[in-house]
Amino acid sequence: MDFDATFDQHYPGLVRYCKRLTGDRDLAEDIAQESMVRLFDHAVTGPEAGVRAWLFKTATHLVRDRYRVGRNRLRLLQEHPVVPSEPESPERSLERREARARATEALDTLQPRDREILLMRYSGFSYKEIADQVEVAATSVGTLLARAERRFAEALTMTGKAL
């Protein structure tokens, strides 16, 4: 497996997924890097989709078990408010921060598996791949995803009203 090609192909998407899952950039990078380390350390081989699935699953487990995402997310958000990387107007900055806070808090209202299913789907995984990763019947993914989407959308609305 070519290190550079594999890294370039999978790492950015993995970081984004972890960032969405944890709400913390440093943590996301750390988990994504640890997942890449394990990929190469275990010399995991297989089709490209299989490697990607392996990485996301590994990262998901790391998030679940090492970082207790549910409790950490709000604390991290409070301790490390997101700072935009480019200068922008105060209004735009405020809007961005509020949008992130809404999304983060809405994610936090979901049960861990609902959150994982939602984020996997919006990271481009198929229903079959999601089913394989969270180990549910493929026929259940639609139901679980619909529920997760509904709850996330409701939470977005509620947090929007609260802000």
Add this chain to the structure above:
Amino acid sequence: MRHLDEATLVALRDGDASAEMAASHLHECAPCAEALDESTSRSRTIAEALATLDEPVEVTNAKAAVRRRLDARRGAPRPRSGWLRWHLGRAAAILLLTAGAAFALPWSPVREWWAGPSVDPTPTAEPTGTVAAAQGSPAAGIEVALPDGRIAVIVRGAEPGSAIDVVWAAGATASISAPPGSAFSYADGRVEVDAAAGPILVELPRAAAFATLEVDGRIFLERSGERLDVPGPAVERTDASIQFLVPAR
């Protein structure tokens, strides 16, 4: 006329094959077509909300950091190959990454965990000596310390044809990971597993003075000091791991 349920609408929206049959229904059902539009709109809102969390990803330094971590970790031999490597890697990831313990027994060396939420994710909050895997979780397991360096793993109900992978590991704990529905108990250096159907991963410390694996009354593996006997049906064996296939009863 029966309308499409929400799950079907979502699957239809996402182009999943499971909903193909329902596509024709939309042409003749205005409420469902409208519901699909709403679902599409909701999906767009969700995607936009999630995108607000994204930031530019720095790759160059990250790549260097991963290389450093890899270099630091390359000491341990991992002579696995092919199919075994892939599946062991997956199983090991499940086992090792779930070792953070969703809940623990403070008075026991046993740490038990489940690796994911259930369909109704309300895992028991009361610690017990035996923990069944949460329904729908990817795997469950048990990790035990070896205070006197001895461990016996007893597996019952293993499905014929399923794989049991034994991996020799560094460290001083033994871990067993089994499919959802399995139950574990531990006492006096003895781990008992009532296994649900599917592969099992047993991680034993290289430093163990004495270790056995018994499957449905049959000794598969026995290690005493430097001596290792493998009377079980091993199908692949390396210095680092042994894979058994459970024979027909």
